[in-house]
Amino acid sequence: MRVAAIGLASWDRLLVIDRYPASGEQSTVLEELAAPGGTTTNTCVALACLGATVKVVTALGDDAEGALVRTGLEAAGVDMSWSVVRPGERTDQATVLVSREPPDRTILWHPGAQVRKGDRLDIPAIFGHDIVLLDLCDPPLLRFLTDLPAHVSPRTRLLGTANYLADPAIPDRLELALRHDVFVGSEKDIRDVVGAPDTAIALDALQERIAGANLRAAIVTAGVRGCTVVTENERWRIPAFAVDAVDPTGAGDAFLAGIAWGMARFWPWPETARFATAMGALATRALGAQAGLPTLPEVEAFLAVRGEGVAPST
Numbered sequence: 001m002r003v004a005a006i007g008l009a010s011w012d013r014l015l016v017i018d019r020y021p022a023s024g025e026q027s028t029v030l031e032e033l034a035a036p037g038g039t040t041t042n043t044c045v046a047l048a049c050l051g052a053t054v055k056v057v058t059a060l061g062d063d064a065e066g067a068l069v070r071t072g073l074e075a076a077g078v079d080m081s082w083s084v085v086r087p088g089e090r091t092d093q094a095t096v097l098v099s100r101e102p103p104d105r106t107i108l109w110h111p112g113a114q115v116r117k118g119d120r121l122d123i124p125a126i127f128g129h130d131i132v133l134l135d136l137c138d139p140p141l142l143r144f145l146t147d148l149p150a151h152v153s154p155r156t157r158l159l160g161t162a163n164y165l166a167d168p169a170i171p172d173r174l175e176l177a178l179r180h181d182v183f184v185g186s187e188k189d190i191r192d193v194v195g196a197p198d199t200a201i202a203l204d205a206l207q208e209r210i211a212g213a214n215l216r217a218a219i220v221t222a223g224v225r226g227c228t229v230v231t232e233n234e235r236w237r238i239p240a241f242a243v244d245a246v247d248p249t250g251a252g253d254a255f256l257a258g259i260a261w262g263m264a265r266f267w268p269w270p271e272t273a274r275f276a277t278a279m280g281a282l283a284t285r286a287l288g289a290q291a292g293l294p295t296l297p298e299v300e301a302f303l304a305v306r307g308e309g310v311a312p313s314t
Contacts, residue, residue, distance in 0.1 A: 007040025007135030046257035162189035250289025255280035
């Protein structure tokens with residue numbers, strides 16, 4: 001399985017706190033960790049752990065954090081040869097607050113070096129992969145890349161995310177989402193992309209728009225409530241797996257890796273989403289977005305014990 005990914009690499013600083021403080025209050029830092037992160041590169045590492053060949057296009061700053069991110073990704077088996085270093089720029093960073101009460105996490109983003117339109121891209125090589133993951137902050141580059149397959153590589157399959165597209169300032173955000181073969185996002189992000197007041201309306205709108213669009217499936221995640229897969233004519237609700245989570249950071253990125261894995265194997269959507277849900281659950285086992293990522297045998301063993309876990313959507 002060969003995946004090309006274009007998007008964000010970050011350096012994460014995680015602070016585990018005893019409880020999330022109310023305004024004006026304080027909490028105690030129980031543990032700290034600094035490690036590679038980034039939505040796109042977390043997914044790349046998750047795929048490498050499964051055994052995929054992964055090549056990423058990303059941008060790093062010329063700082064110490066950038067060098068550490070590159071070293072960590074290469075050690076995980078991610079090919080960084082397409083990535084660039086931006087002189088004078090800082091590497092993208094995030095401060096992540098992981099609270100024990102309630103069990104959740106909050107991300108403070110420090111935007112840094114990013115891939116953008118005008119960067120040199122080897123389009124034939126990128127589009128020659130089984131799956132092309134687009135997880136971009138730069139709308140002009142996303143417009144350019146999602147317009148290309150119909151003209152230069154009709155067999156290319158694009159996997160997109162709502163991570164950065166859920167921005168009301170992007171007027172054509174729904175049209176860009178519909179250009180992908182598969183699109184994944186949280187309930188909130190999908191509502192923002194569609195411009196719908198609630199999730200049910202967003203799902204109906206997506207299902208209606210899939211007819212006649214390039215999009216074949218949308219997967220909407222709902223945390224501990226699992227996910228819903230929507231195609232033109234069908235829906236499936238896949239419940240989440242209950243686990244003793246240490247840190248939910250990066251669980252969604254691991255879920256996305258599971259979707260890419262199933263796409264590349266042309267699995268039925270319930271099987272793909274179930275595999276992805278297991279990936280997301282197992283990724284919460286350790287502090288940090290990449291520390292708990294499972295291998296393929298671990299996911300298979302987990303699923304063998306946990307059962308089917310698929311329900312028809314109502």
